[in-house]
Amino acid sequence: MIRVSTEREAFACLVDRYEEKLLRYLKRIMPGLGEEAHDVLQEVFIKAYVNVQGFDTALSFSSWIYRIAHNEAINWLRKKKVRPDTVALGDDDFQTFAHSMEVSRGTHEYTLTKDAVARTLSHMPEKYYTVLVLHFLEGKSYEEISDILTTPSGTVATLIHRAKKQFSSMHEQHD
């Protein structure tokens, strides 16, 4: 009983540590879905608790729990047959993303940059949008993204490269 209690207390610490990050990530890849993101987050932590003995110590715990979060989000979207709504970029997110994507701001060529970026992201395929969010907004390395998406790191690099190319061409078209 004492051991169970200790384990659950430890788990509660993990929930407190990762709650904010995971909720932010879920809202980024499931934009426009308010309360549902909290439901999914709850499921993520339940799954993490039930499968904690399956945690591969070769991974970082962060990558492992992000993997669960990502899979739960995708499953939820597929179950509801919902396509994510228009991406809503906060100012910080926009600045981080724009800087990474080398998009000019405030010039006459890009007058609606923030909205245009959000619109462009909303129309991108899920696999490209996900890697862009994980790399540029969540700050994950290629190896971490590989562990989260269970994809070879070479494929991650290719996806990011193609995502950036597609973003640039779509962004120019929208402009």
Added chain:
Amino acid sequence: MIDEQNKTEAPHLSKKILDLIEQKGLNPKPKWHFFVREWVVWGMVCVALLIGSLATALTIYIGNASRFMEHHILFSDLLFLFRLVPFLWLFLLCIAIFYTVYALRETRRGYRWSSSWLVALAVGVSILIGSSAHALGVGEAIDRYLLTEMPMYRPLTNFQPKMWMDTDQGVIAGTVTNVEKETFTLQKLDGEVLKVVIITENDNHPFRMPHEGMRVRVVGTTTIEGGENVFKSTLVQPFHGRGGPLTNHVRISQPSEMKER
């Protein structure tokens, strides 16, 4: 704004989740559950590789057994040659490789390897083990068993023992029953006895004369000499015919030993 909202809710979520765990009576899955799953997946990988290796061994064996024909039909019957290709085993090999790659991806760290690397690994291991199995006679043993016990297998691999009995085609096989200076008597697979003359000026013979009891395949042409059918051979080789009892197969010595004769 989103962060502030999250901070307000943060203290409650962990309690809510612990209450839910308590309410549903949830417990972590035991470690052995994941251990067993991993071993089951690796077991599937091994089974797939084994099937791939056996398919490779049989492909090599049947390909070799048929190779003699392709050299001497000289592309005059491409359809016949095409049917000699062991498609059944090549197909099984492809299925085995596909399944090996799929199962490897399901292992704990299999996702880290690219598909091309996994395919190369599956093909490489199948060829390595399959070649060794072929050298040990495993392919031949399996082929012989299937030809004997499963009649439906024969048309799938174009098993045609009659092709070794057609003097008009210029290819025959059988057992040497009597040896003389430059001739020997061959009892063909269908029981017919034929005199075979070795053409001495032809350099294609790996050895000059077979010995009694030896099983050989012979390339040449049928002529009539002194009122009897004679087969003038341009090539005589040891015969490892497919089918075992179906072609009355008997093991013979290796070509290197015969070259020394």
